[in-house]
Amino acid sequence: MKTKRINFWAFFWVVLAFLYFFLPMYGTLDFSLRMKKGVLSLLAYQKVLADPQFLASFRYSAIMGVITVIFSILLFVPTVYWIHLKMRQLRPLVEIITILPFIIPVIVYVFGLIRTFSGPPFQLTLTPFKTDILMVAGYIVLAMPYMFRAIDVGMQTIDVRTLTEAAQSLGANWAQILFNVIFPNLRTAILSGALISFALVIGELILGDFLARPALGPYMVEVGRDMAYQPAALAIMSYALTWICLGLITLFSRSNNNQRQILGR
Amino acid sequence: MPSNNSQPIPVKQFQPKSQFTNWIGILPFFVFIFVFLIFPSLNLFSGAFKDQQGNFTLANMKFLSNPYVLKSYATSLQVSIITSLVGGIFGFFVAYAIVMGNTPRWMRSILTTFSGLAANFGGVPLAFAFIATLGRTGFITAILKNICYANAAGVQVCPFNPYDNGFNLYSLTGLVLTYIYFQFPLMILTITPALEGLKKEWREASENLGASSFQYWTRVALPILLPSILGSTMLLFGSAFGAFATAQALTGGSIDLVTILIGQQIRGDVLNNPNEGYALALGMVVVMAFMIVGYTILQKRTTRWLKL
DSSP, X not given: OHHHHHHHHHHHHHHHHHHHHHHHHHHHHHHHTOSSTTSOOSHHHHHHHHOHHHHHHHHHHHHHHHHHHHHHHHHHHHHHHHHHHTOGGGHHHHHHHHHHHHHXXXXXXXXXXXXXXXXXXXXTTSSHHHHHHHHHHHHXXXXXXXXXXXXXXXXXXXXXXHHHHHHHHTTOOHHHIIIXXXXXXXXXXXXXXXXXXXXXXXXXXXXXXXXXXXXXXXXXXXXXXXXXXXXXXXXXXXXXXHHHHHHXXXXXXXXGGGOOOOOOO | OOOOTTOSSOGGGGSOOXXXXXXXXXXXXXXXXXXXXXXXXXXXXHHTTBOTTSOBOSHHHHHTTSHHHHHHHHHHHHHHHHHHHHHHHHHHHHHHHHHHSOOOHHHHHHHHHHHHHHHHOOHHHHHHHHHHHHSTTOHHHHHHHTOOEEOXXXXXEXXXXXXXXXXXXXXXXXXXXXXXXXXXXXXXXXHHHHHHTSOHHHHHHHHHTTOOHHHIIIIIIXXXXXXXXXXXXXXXXXXXXXXXXHHHHHHTTOSOOHHHHHHHHHHTSSOSXXXXXXXXXXXXXXXXXHHHHHHHHHHHHXXXXXTO
């Protein structure tokens, strides 16, 4: 009797969670297909994909995402490697620094960033190119908690010291150790960090909005103000994108379980 | 690092000898963090204590006691507390059902996957999803609106239209409903490890000693879980407190949350003194700092308990 009752409540809560998750998703999907009166159609999606502004802002955010990912990797992998190899006593401090973007609300951080770098002596917001530098720096900071954690966890699963000594004894220099030994061993960790960072940059509103750059976030807000059906289509597309990123992470980390540390070529 | 002297290759040249050379390896990181995180933050915080000429003042702190500002803090706190409590309790029950409830395996894996998705699905698209579902012409609104019947006088009445009954998605209620969409999955993700740490033997032991289910919960399970429940709830609080994009896209900035107010300040709409905006931002960080300190302390207690 007792177990039956527990099962009923478990079932109740799980069903409620399913409804809360799937009703808005289904509602959005249904809504996005009703642009043409009376029939289900993909018109809203066609309209979105045909909008040159959508393509431009998506391309801009995607490029920003890729640049952010590249610079994050180049910044964090050597740092985490060096901390694991030589400066273990610094790990707690660096860990606290890397979760700062969780403690400081994004809007507060962006506020500080704009006020600091828009005026003299830096004046980084005068040209689009300089503003983009500021954008990438901001994105790297915002994605840092995810990127650092992913690389840190990955670094813990490999024997950094042995790999380094082996590479050194074969005559490798630091660049060779990093690029031919450490990077290949961390590829799963780097990939999951990269995918999360990329998804974050694509969906980010605040930086692009307040630095007045043509990113996807501000574009979506604008569409939401002016249109009825396209926002629903955009929401479904971002669901799909988030799903793909998370799915790829699961896929890569699962396939990597079978293989252990690999050594450089 | 132990060097092997029999090696023909001079290993030593790659080994920085002093603490100083060790620091060079992590210098880029610290320079980057200082320039793009610490420096702007310090700039903001010191600006909260300066007037527009750069002299020290506490006048901006007085601005924080302005009724309009206090109300925005109250609204932000209200939304954050309600969504973290409701989302936290709901998420806890779902996580408990997943871990202990003998629910089918496929349900468990779908729910865990979706928690990861929903906890990461926020911002503007989330607002769009709720507008398409519960907005004036949304999917669920349309269904409820069309439940109509003829009353005794022969007039068509549609009693379930939510917008006739005081519901409005573009209000505080709507914001709470929308935030809970990412709050309870976040709770599921953070509380599941703690629930998995509850050992079956503890329940069996307390049952063998004659404890009722109620006694097991109040004397055994909850004292162990409480720190992590509170810790997770604080995490939820933080994610609601700092949220901006969803509120902006849902209500067009018509609800005065602190984040919305700061946003207007950046655009230069509302306040003409940027230093008052700094004070506004500093207030948020102070609230968050309290939360994180509490979270860290509680987190330490949890791990100590679960190691037993």
